[in-house]
Amino acid sequence: MRLDGKVILLTGAGGLLGRALAERFVAEGAAGLILTDADAAALDATGAALGAGPDPGDAAAPDPGGTPVISEAADVRDSDAVGRLVDRAVAEHGRLDVMVNNAGVVSPNGRIHNLTPEDWRRAIDVNLFGVLHGIEHALRVMRPARSGSIVNTASVAGMTAWPYAAPYGVSKAAVIHLTKVAAVEYARDGIRVNCVCPGVFPSNMHRDVPEAAMESLAAKHPFGLGTPADVVGAFVYLASDDARWTTGSAVVVDGGYSLP
């Protein structure tokens, strides 16, 4: 299994992609999972899907497939809360091998003149600062260990000029750049930093996106819209030792969206 022995902390674990990632990490033999999300009910649902029992906050909960799972709700905008989760990983397992900064929010479907400062702040606070907090706290424990892999969820919206979602695209472009700078800064510490740039796979994020907009997005993906299952393999690769010489990459998994 590709993630044998890895202790992994995953944010946004209550979302559609987060749940698929958690399930795949277990299937790939992770030694321990620390799952978090701001939405406690969604996080519970992921824990239940993994068979972690009704109280996923209980470290003694049944181990899905031999992987101990800790679930604790937290907001990635709160650096201290993210830090406590990293500390919990170290307290339970003695280390953190992989940090997956996956929590994210989409901005309202609107052109720039219709957006509010709050729309911008929310996208930047969650999508950029949330990832930054994960990177900072992971580095705190990975640097002394001189090893670790950080994987951030960006988006093709951060690589292409995606209309009607400027704060989202700008925040994801920032995640891609942060990933590259962090990769350069911490390579000598033995830490890899990469990101995945998915195309569109329908999820809770698209709840308020008009149907016509979804159809036009689908038409821009030569392979059609994706599913979380289409995307998780890139995360597994980047988390695994197969990617030991890969750092600073923005791995595009988008059904061909960004080709033209």
Ligand SMILES: NC(=O)c1ccc[n+]([C@@H]2O[C@H](COP(=O)([O-])OP(=O)(O)OC[C@H]3O[C@@H](n4cnc5c(N)ncnc54)[C@H](O)[C@@H]3O)[C@@H](O)[C@H]2O)c1
């Ligand atoms: N769905 C897509 O088409 C798509 C495409 C490219 C990138 N992405 C990215 O994939 C990631 C996962 O998105 P998804 O599609 O599974 O959507 P989702 O809405 O199902 O999941 C996102 C999760 O993040 C959590 N979250 C939001 N704000 C948070 C905060 N402040 N603190 C902690 N958790 C918070 C939500 O509660 C939710 O469970 C996001 O970073 C998103 O930007 C999604």
